[in-house]
Amino acid sequence: MKITKAFERGEFVVTAEVGPPKGCHIENVVEEAKTYLSGITAVNVTDNQSSVMRLGSLATCKVLKDAGLNPIFQLTCRDRNRIALQSDLLSAAMLGIENLLLLTGDHTKMGDHPQAKPVFDLDSVSLIHTVKKLEEGEDLGGNKLVGEPPQFAKGAVVSPCSDSVDAQLAKMERKVAAGCDYFQTQAVFEPEKFIKFMEKAKQFGKPVQVGIIIPKSAGMAKFMNNNVAGVHVPDEMIEELKADKEKTKAGITGVEIAARIIKACRPYCQGVHIMALGWESKVPELLKQAGI
């Protein structure tokens, strides 16, 4: 099912992300997704996240779909030129994958193959434009597709707590102009910044899902503050994570914090996207505490 249908129905749309493993065995990923994520609208499958080489996103999407989940195919411009990107998009349509999240992608230097050639033949905006063209029955070279063209729900990302939020909004506008249907955001730990961002972003008239990471420890929070663009965990949250180490280790503190952020942001957006980073098992409890 296209995720856009759920937005149209006015639902508060919940998605969560799974990362394919570094290896060719996927049973655990499928079991976890079936156990903890089957009740939500859709499941994102990351594409060599953080430029770390893993099992493919498209193949994982197909396996999850066969297991009864509704996958979102994440596709980055880092590893494929426009020919490979379009080919994978057609493959996705053939496999019945209906949802896309279209990204530029992290630089190759960020990952475990820093020697690799970064492609970036297209970027997030021109990739959205390319999908739109395919949907109209033509490829980027202007050649006609054979048969009924593919149709997707086209998603993209935006970073609402970035320190250059105006440049982010300008890019968001370009994504909307290129044909983007919905947005998922970078992780939010500062709801007040997100709310300010949404005041400006609502003019584009596209649904936005607030991005949520369940903080696992004070160390993880500090690491994100130093290394992850557009993410800032405030000091008082770090103190909260430090206060009771056992409680934090068990995930109780992280879930409480994440649930609080979702509640604060919910009136201003159309859904939530959870990046559990291995803590998929906490998602049901998080949604319960957030009142979803």
Next chain:
Amino acid sequence: MLITELKPRETIVSLVDGKKAFIINCQGCKEVHFPEKEATELQKELTADGNVTGILTTDYICNPENMKLRLEKHKSEIEAADVVLVFSCGVGVQTVAEYLEDKKVCAACDTYPMPGFQGVTPLEYKCDQCGECYLNLTGGICPITACSKSLVNGQCGGSKNGKCEVDSDMECGWERIYRRLAQLGRLDALKCPTQIRNYATDDEVSK
């Protein structure tokens, strides 16, 4: 060696757009082939239309000290112009754009590489000789060389504290572009159609 070729006539005319232009020609650099005849013809046309406040033909505008001295003598003509049209390689345009930070500085040429020895550009401003100069859309800061990913449609999500995710000593190129366009009151340039790189520009030279 590099080759500079005039952008299409209609592109250059639309850059001037009936307003006042000051023109800078950079000639005399051994490493760059300059389209002298075509540039002169086009500039005659623009002058006949009464749109040109002055023309400066010089060399090595990529050297800021040299360029500042030359531009000083044309101060009033530059002030009277709405746009400064630079006929040079991409390095020259960026040096002028940096110096005239409150002026709309536009590239009238595209820059292509020639195999073999490449000109030694003396400065940090880089031109990738991509053959489809983007400087007119980006306030005179090159997105191909100022952005690690050479993005042409805006900032990625990887900038932290204004620095690039790849190199914490490098300022985010798109943040610089955004600031410059805001300063020039030209943020509308970001609403241009989706840009798609053309890696077949080598073919254009021979046409």
